[in-house]
Amino acid sequence: MEPHPDYVAMSCLVADEAPGTIEVVAGGFGDLEAVSQFDLILAVSDPWWYLLTPEDRADALARSYRALSPGGVIFLDGPNLDWILDHYRPPVASEVRFGEILIRRSPQHDIDRAGRVWTHIDTFTAPETGETASTVHRFAMISVDEVRAALEATGLGEVRTYASWHARSPGPAEGPRIMVAARRSNLIG
Numbered sequence: 001m002e003p004h005p006d007y008v009a010m011s012c013l014v015a016d017e018a019p020g021t022i023e024v025v026a027g028g029f030g031d032l033e034a035v036s037q038f039d040l041i042l043a044v045s046d047p048w049w050y051l052l053t054p055e056d057r058a059d060a061l062a063r064s065y066r067a068l069s070p071g072g073v074i075f076l077d078g079p080n081l082d083w084i085l086d087h088y089r090p091p092v093a094s095e096v097r098f099g100e101i102l103i104r105r106s107p108q109h110d111i112d113r114a115g116r117v118w119t120h121i122d123t124f125t126a127p128e129t130g131e132t133a134s135t136v137h138r139f140a141m142i143s144v145d146e147v148r149a150a151l152e153a154t155g156l157g158e159v160r161t162y163a164s165w166h167a168r169s170p171g172p173a174e175g176p177r178i179m180v181a182a183r184r185s186n187l188i189g
Contacts, residue, residue, distance in 0.1 A: 001025045001026075001032065002026065003026070003027060003028035005026070008024060011024040012024050028047065029043075029047070029064070030059065030060070030063070032060075032063040032064065033067075035066050036067070037067055038067050038069060038072055039069050039071075040072060040073050040074075040075070041064050041068060041075070042075050043074065043075065043076050043077065044075070045077065046079060046139065048078055049079060049139045049142060050137070050138065050140075051140060057140070058154070061150055061153075061156070062154055064154075065154050065155060069184070070185065070186045071185075071186045072183070073181055073182065073184075074182055074184075075179070076147065076151075076178070076181075078139070078178050079177065080144065080175065080176055080178045082141065083174065083175060085111070087176075090109070100128075101126055102126065104124065104127065105123070105124055106124075107122050108121050108123075116140060116142075117138055117139070117141065118138070118139045120138075121136050122135045142178075144180070147180050152182075155185070156184060157182065157184075157185060158182060160182075161173040161179065162180070162181070163175060164177070164179070
């Protein structure tokens with residue numbers, strides 16, 4: 001499932017390379033209506049962190065819980081913004097040339113510590129043509145402990161964190177990413 005139309009289109013291109021094995025569905029956590037249908041739910045590249053309120057995150061986990069088969073696993077991957085703040089460096093502008101066109105990327109951050117929202121804005125400019133485009137991404141600033149508590153409050157257990165994508169066994173999430181897996185009980189209900 002993917003809520004962003006551009007990413008749905010890109011995902012469909014990938015799915016077309018493996019006919020019959022991948023189904024792409026437009027939508028997000030709020031559209032997940034399945035019941036006991038999946039053994040694994042992967043929420044990678046920040047989707048749970050895009051949900052800015054505790055209520056929206058709780059709803060997403062409740063829907064995910066219902067969608068998992070007994071014994072199924074959910075895996076969440078998102079930014080460890082508290083760690084990033086502790087090691088903060090302001091974003092740096094960059095340039096790249098595509099043929100004859102120069103593209104400038106000007107990133108900026110708006111960090112609302114009190115509201116626990118991190119906003120990342122990328123502005124892309126082509127000086128020769130005057131064209132400009134921007135993307136805005138807002139993330140909930142959620143601690144590892146808050147992720148664990150939310151999973152457990154949903155009824156998910158065996159919560160395990162991982163230090164990186166390369167980790168093959170659980171370990172502390174003490175770097176720039178929070179990676180956590182949790183399991184639905186094998187009991188039905």
